[in-house]
Amino acid sequence: MKVSIIGSGYVGSVSAACFAELGHEVICIDVDEEKVKMINAGKAPIWEEGLDGLLQKHSQKTLIATSDYEYAVANSDLSFICVGTPSGEDGGIDLSIVKAASASLGAAIGKKEGYHVVVVKSTVVPETTEKVVLPIVEEFSGKKAGRDFGVAMNPEFLREGKAVYDFMHPDKIVVGAIDERSGFAVAELYRGLDCTVTRTNPRTAEMIKYVNNSFLATKISFANEVGNICKQLGIDTYEVMDAVGTDFRIERRFLNCGAGFGGSCFPKDVRALIGKAKGMGYEPQLLDSVVAVNERQPLRMVELLQRKLGHINGKRIAVLGLAFKNDTDDIRESRSIPVIAELLRLEAIVTAYDPMAAGNMKRIFGNITYCSTSSEALSGADGCLVMTEWEEFGKLDREFEGMKEKIVIDGRHLLKPEKLTARIDYEGICW
Numbered sequence: 001m002k003v004s005i006i007g008s009g010y011v012g013s014v015s016a017a018c019f020a021e022l023g024h025e026v027i028c029i030d031v032d033e034e035k036v037k038m039i040n041a042g043k044a045p046i047w048e049e050g051l052d053g054l055l056q057k058h059s060q061k062t063l064i065a066t067s068d069y070e071y072a073v074a075n076s077d078l079s080f081i082c083v084g085t086p087s088g089e090d091g092g093i094d095l096s097i098v099k100a101a102s103a104s105l106g107a108a109i110g111k112k113e114g115y116h117v118v119v120v121k122s123t124v125v126p127e128t129t130e131k132v133v134l135p136i137v138e139e140f141s142g143k144k145a146g147r148d149f150g151v152a153m154n155p156e157f158l159r160e161g162k163a164v165y166d167f168m169h170p171d172k173i174v175v176g177a178i179d180e181r182s183g184f185a186v187a188e189l190y191r192g193l194d195c196t197v198t199r200t201n202p203r204t205a206e207m208i209k210y211v212n213n214s215f216l217a218t219k220i221s222f223a224n225e226v227g228n229i230c231k232q233l234g235i236d237t238y239e240v241m242d243a244v245g246t247d248f249r250i251e252r253r254f255l256n257c258g259a260g261f262g263g264s265c266f267p268k269d270v271r272a273l274i275g276k277a278k279g280m281g282y283e284p285q286l287l288d289s290v291v292a293v294n295e296r297q298p299l300r301m302v303e304l305l306q307r308k309l310g311h312i313n314g315k316r317i318a319v320l321g322l323a324f325k326n327d328t329d330d331i332r333e334s335r336s337i338p339v340i341a342e343l344l345r346l347e348a349i350v351t352a353y354d355p356m357a358a359g360n361m362k363r364i365f366g367n368i369t370y371c372s373t374s375s376e377a378l379s380g381a382d383g384c385l386v387m388t389e390w391e392e393f394g395k396l397d398r399e400f401e402g403m404k405e406k407i408v409i410d411g412r413h414l415l416k417p418e419k420l421t422a423r424i425d426y427e428g429i430c431w
């Protein structure tokens with residue numbers, strides 16, 4: 001089939017490369033000319049395991065990129081909207097990018113002869129596909145949905161760092177369409193992938209995505225709440241969760257307590273669902289608490305450090321990990337951000353290290369020292385905060401010997417102090 005993908009970020013570029021791998025002809029559309037050039041040169045516009053290889057394989061053969069909507073729509077049967085849906089100022093969803101992309105897509109569909117399918121892949125709150133995207137495409141195309149063009153919602157569940165694998169090995173594919181023809185066309189694109197396919201209406205498909213993310217975020221905040229209580233009682237919360245997680249109704253994964261959840265999805269998606277609920281007059285108390293626990297959790301790292309050091313003012317603090325999780329350079333809503341902000345507010349001297357994400361963090365904090373190794377960040381430090389679950393941090397040992405005061409607060413349950421040669425003053429955030 002012939003597909004165009006609007007937006008070449010994490011979701012768009014991975015979907016494009018994977019659809020090409022599945023044998024489809026793909027045209028990427030992005031307003032960012034740099035990304036267009038990179039994709040046409042067979043280079044990934046973001047860091048994601050396996051993405052470069054797929055783009056090298058398919059670029060200029062069955063995959064090309066352009067900023068020209070008209071060309072892309074004329075030469076494809078379906079267009080996926082994969083643009084960002086950030087939080088607005090009130091925490092609710094900001095649909096301005098989706099609206100702009102829908103208008104450009106509508107104008108291009110207006111100039112095309114024949115049927116075209118509009119597919120929303122961006123994470124959007126229930127009713128957006130039918131009440132926002134569909135009318136904009138109708139307005140700008142002058143055509144009628146369901147008759148001249150189809151509309152579907154197909155949420156994406158990939159994880160950053162494992163995006164290509166997740167796309168090719170999904171546990172479910174959800175297709176919500178306004179008509180049978182477009183629903184069938186979208187489902188056909190995934191033919192060959194072995195998983196459950198849920199065919200439904202657009203608003204249910206939209207809700208499935210939010211419930212998926214909100215439930216996982218709730219598990220993490222629950223684990224953090226339990227962890228904070230366990231710590232006061234001197235109970236190992238990881239031992240508790242290992243046992244509780246054997247219950248198949250609960251499941252062990254996503255019950256790791258720590259510095260909280262970050263990333264481009266969980267925080268903003270929980271806030272968006274809260275915003276949607278409140279907009280309808282419903283107060284979602286549980287989801288409000290999920291956010292509140294997650295906001296407080298990273299600051300516990302600084303509180304624990306402060307308790308050990310007495311005061312933080314003028315102390316040198318090594319922050320290990322800037323990405324929101326391991327295996328990505330993405331720092332969006334990383335728990336390191338509120339921690340560094342708090343350290344700076346308390347007038348600490350911050351030295352930071354991350355294997356991949358320092359370049360991105362420099363755009364937020366220009367006034368801290370970025371180091372090229374953990375050793376360099378730790379050298380002469382009074383305290384250390386482990387913020388991201390990078391594998392290499394779990395292997396640190398003698399590097400701690402370079403610290404002045406060997407105080408280490410672990411926010412990701414990575415270190416085993418009893419097994420280290422270095423004598424460190426270790427404390428887990430909730431163990």
Ligand SMILES: NC(=O)c1ccc[n+]([C@@H]2O[C@H](COP(=O)([O-])OP(=O)(O)OC[C@H]3O[C@@H](n4cnc5c(N)ncnc54)[C@H](O)[C@@H]3O)[C@@H](O)[C@H]2O)c1
Pocket residue numbers: 006007008009010011012029030031032035082083084085097100101104121122123124156157158159160264265
């Ligand atoms: N990142 C993830 O892991 C993930 C996973 C599942 C779902 N999602 C959802 O997918 C959507 C996209 O997320 P992302 O992380 O890929 O975003 P992103 O910010 O990485 O990428 C968006 C891309 O859209 C481009 N763009 C902006 N305006 C445009 C326009 N008018 N026309 C064409 N291109 C335009 C940008 O230049 C950018 O390349 C969001 O709704 C997000 O919630 C993200």
Ligand SMILES: O=c1ccn([C@@H]2O[C@H](COP(=O)(O)OP(=O)(O)O[C@H]3O[C@H](CO)[C@@H](O)[C@H](O)[C@H]3O)[C@@H](O)[C@H]2O)c(=O)[nH]1
Pocket residue numbers: 123156157158159160161213216220253254255256257258259260261262263264265266324325389
């Ligand atoms: O037990 C856990 C598991 C995760 N995290 C944190 O949770 C965040 C998110 O982790 P993860 O889900 O692995 O990353 P994302 O790439 O943000 O993926 C989530 O968000 C995507 C965007 O919607 C969805 O597509 C994915 O299914 C969903 O897992 C990270 O900060 C992790 O450190 C914890 O604190 N404890």
